[in-house]
Amino acid sequence: MNRQLNDLSVPSSGSAQGQKPVSQDGVKGAVSPSPAVRFITIDADDAGQRLDNHLCRVLKGVPKTRVYRIIRKGEVRVNKKRSTADYRLQEGDLLRVPPVRMAEKNxxxxxxxxxxxxxxxxxxxxxxxxxxxxxxxxxxxxxxxxxxxxxxxxxxxxxxxxxxxxxxxxxxxxxxxxxxxxxxxxxxxxxxxxxxGDGISKIYNALVIGRWPARKQLVNAPLQKNTLRSGERMVRVHVDGKTSRTRYQVLQRLGDATLVEASPLTGRTHQIRVHCLHAGHAILGDEKYGRDEDNRQFRGYGLRRLFLHAARLQFQLPDGEILKIEAPLPDDLQKVLKRLGND
Structure with a gap:
């Protein structure tokens, strides 16, 4: 994929006359790069990737903090120039990767x-x-x-x-x-x-507490990420959050619960889970956003985890073919529905 070339030492013929050597980068007084320095020409497959993410792939085993440090210090060059971690690599870019000691060789x-x-x-x-x-x-x-x-x-x-x-x-x-x-x-x-955009249709199945109203087919509520003092990440509906929309359809009513189909129209963290909570019908088995008493009640039906399943995908491949993929509901969730239906 990438074409990697080792640095070649620059002859220092001028050293005998007291002249300072010149590196391949053209910087006077610099020592010629180590043979471990690499030049990588970015090809079409790697174009568009962030510089920091690409370096993490190239420098496997090197901590991210070290990767960011060598970028900040200018040890990494793109087309012989300093760059930033968020730079999007372009096809044909020449990337200079310095020799970096691996954090561990395990x-x-x-x-x-x-x-x-x-x-x-x-x-x-x-x-x-x-x-x-x-x-x-x-x-x-x-x-x-x-x-x-x-x-x-x-x-x-x-x-x-x-x-x-x-x-x-x-x-x-x-x-x-x-x-x-x-x-x-x-x-x-x-x-x-x-x-x-809207090029990929994603359908989830979720079992929620209570009777989801058939008329409630869209939850449109902005979502905002928050980090608690404990370090736990939570998401909540907030006026200053990002636009978030989820479509819902009732599939089956099962006693004190409803099986719904959820289609996220935006892609926010925990979107379906928080929108269900906002609608007053938290997903059963959700230990982060659901109620403990509801989860305890449905453990009696064999529900031991979050009842949320990415059931279907549909999108167009680059060659124009429409791809439809279905993942069957896992056995553990099917057993919960069967027990609810028999109750």
């Missing part, structure tokens, strides 16, 4: 055998540029915050020959269902553009 944490088996059996669709999996509940989509290996890290180890695997979007850890993973940068850019 192999990345291997995903548990159970996770590998789950992911290998969860592929719903795959071609040369895109993979869609039926993400199991309980798996984080990426590592961090005490999680050593998420779905994307595991997929990269399971598919070592796929060098460009990137999450197209995210699902909460407890949410199951359709998750898109791009295998090429060109597909990642294309799908991000579709997500910015």
């Amino acid at each position: 192999e990345p944490n291997k995903p548990p055998a159970s996770m590998v088996e789950q992911l290998e059996q969860s592929v719903l669709y795959e071609d040369s540029k895109l993979m869609v999996i039926n993400k199991p509940s309980g798996l984080a989509v990426h590592g961090g915050s005490g999680i050593s290996c998420g779905v994307i890290e595991a997929l990269r180890q399971i598919r070592p020959n796929e060098k460009g695997l990137e999450l197209v979007h995210r699902l909460d850890r407890d949410t199951s269902g359709c998750l898109m993973v791009a295998k090429k940068r060109s597909m990642l850019r294309y799908l991000h553009a579709q997500l910015q």
